[in-house]
Amino acid sequence: MKINEEGINLKPRKKLWGTLLGMILAVTITAGCSSPQTQVEYPTKPIKVIVPLAAGGGADILARTVAKYSPLEQPMVVVNLPGGSTVIGTMEAYNSPADGYTLLCANPDAMMAVYLGGTMTTPAWKDMEPLATLVYDGNVVAVSKDSKFHTMQDVIDFAKKNPGKLTWGSAGSKGYLEQVSAEIWEKAGGLQIKYVPFDSTVTARTAAMGGHVDILFGAVSEVVPGARSGDLRPLAVSTAQRSGLLPDTPTLKELGIDIDTGLHRGFMAPPNTPKPVVDILERALKEVYDNPEFLKTIENDLYFEGQFVGAQDLKQLLEDRYPIHERLVKLIGAQK
Structure with a gap:
């Protein structure tokens, strides 16, 4: 052990300075890593x-x-x-x-x-x-009030006997509604129904009400107005449970078509x-x-x-x- 002239042990002093230096560095590093929470002025324009x-x-x-x-x-x-x-x-x-x-x-x-x-x-x-x-927003299969189809089974039976003769419309091409509808027709027995794309369900709905397409497949929210006015006849909804907005319309699952989507x-x-x-x-x-x-x-x-x-x-x-x-x-x- 090293002792100076005053009889003080120097080694512990070195340890003390080392400890203090470490504490100072730790505080400095911690301060450098932390930052106040970012304040954002938003929004400042439309x-x-x-x-x-x-x-x-x-x-x-x-x-x-x-x-x-x-x-x-x-x-x-x-x-x-x-x-x-x-x-x-x-x-x-x-x-x-x-x-x-x-x-x-x-x-x-x-x-x-x-x-x-x-x-x-x-x-x-x-x-x-x-x-x-x-x-x-669930989906719904619907037809015009003047359609000869009164149930989903009517559509299925006709399509099986007349492949490729029916048309159905919805919004977009190669998109969500076309894909889901394809699954419906496939699960209903591999039905062949021609697809007619529209720029929105609104235009598809108008076409269906006017008899320009046989079947409409669209969102519940976009079909309910036509259903309540009597211009459209909803046949089935795609959700697991019946829609509270169309309580009398059966689900596809009830009809044996296992699908749940919206x-x-x-x-x-x-x-x-x-x-x-x-x-x-x-x-x-x-x-x-x-x-x-x-x-x-x-x-x-x-x-x-x-x-x-x-x-x-x-x-x-x-x-x-x-x-x-x-x-x-x-x-x-x-x-x-």
Whole structure:
């Protein structure tokens, strides 16, 4: 042990200085790694909401209703960009700056379907930032009030005896509704029914009511008005349980066609939108959903069934749904 002239042990002093130096370095490193929570001034200008379908359809109505009840300090401005089976509007939103000032009112299932069907070459559904969905919209098979078909079984029986003579219409080409419908006809006995694509369910609905196509396959929210006016006759819904909006219409499962599907309607932001902005938008959408007036409006006036799915759960939902659409695309390929 080394002792200086005053008789003090020097080795412990070195240990003491080493300990103090380590503490100083630790504090310095910790301070350098930490940072105050990022503060975001958002929004400071109007937010554009792109609807990739024609005005009057389910996505358009939802976007405008959310804009009406939005708690954000800046307005949400809805812009319709239909065409290309939703590709034009979707890619416009996809390629917009990732600053939260351009959003897409989206049906994630439809986005996956269009990509897998080959119409869209970019996996927008995978790259974009999911914010939330606010409604779940089942699908329904319907015919004109003047149709000779009064039940789903009538359609099946006629199609079996007359392959290729019936036509059915819905929104888009090689997209969600075409894929799901193909599964219905396949499970109903491999029926051959010609598909006629339209730019929206609204135009397909008009064609069906006018007798220009034999069968309409569309969202419940878009068929209910025609059903209640008596212009359309719903034959079956695609959801697991009967729709509260069409309580007298049987499910496809009741008829022996094992299918359960519908659309989660909501919003997405361009890829790499900052998380603080995503969080603000998700909270705003949840606030809209929690507004009793909003729920009353969508259920009583717009014929939607409310169902909120937040950003993280929506990511998982998309991952779970992707294999289903892969199978449906193969089914369409087998039929064409």
